[in-house]
Amino acid sequence: xxxxxxxxxxxxxxxxxxxxxxxxxxxxxxxxxxxxxxxxxxxxxxxxxxxxxxxxxxxxxxxxxxxxxxxxxx
Numbered sequence: 001x002x003x004x005x006x007x008x009x010x011x012x013x014x015x016x017x018x019x020x021x022x023x024x025x026x027x028x029x030x031x032x033x034x035x036x037x038x039x040x041x042x043x044x045x046x047x048x049x050x051x052x053x054x055x056x057x058x059x060x061x062x063x064x065x066x067x068x069x070x071x072x073x074x
Contacts, residue, residue: 001043001044001045001063002043002044003038003041003042003043003044004041004042005040005041005042006037006040006041006042006070007042007070009072010034010070010071010072011070011071011072011073012037012039012068012069012070012071013068013069013071014067014068014069015036015056015060015066015067015068015069018034018047018056018069018071019053019056019057022049022053023053027049027071028049028050029048029049029050030074031049031073031074032071032072032073032074033046033047033048033071033072034046034047034048034069034070034071034072035047035069035070036059036060036063036066036068036069037066037067037068037069037070038065038066038067038068039067039068042070043063043066045059045063045066047059047069
């Protein structure tokens, strides 16, 4: 896993907000994708709405520094 500075584009949101937006159907795979992130850095681990809440929570448990998702619209 590699971390680098957040890009100047994209939408940074908390993991909880990402899960809520996916659960409500506001984000789907067709809309784009993201990467796990901290509040200041982005990782090289992709995240997709279709990953499901369990996989997202498992990843966050494995990497507790990931408190955010950097989302990139299509």
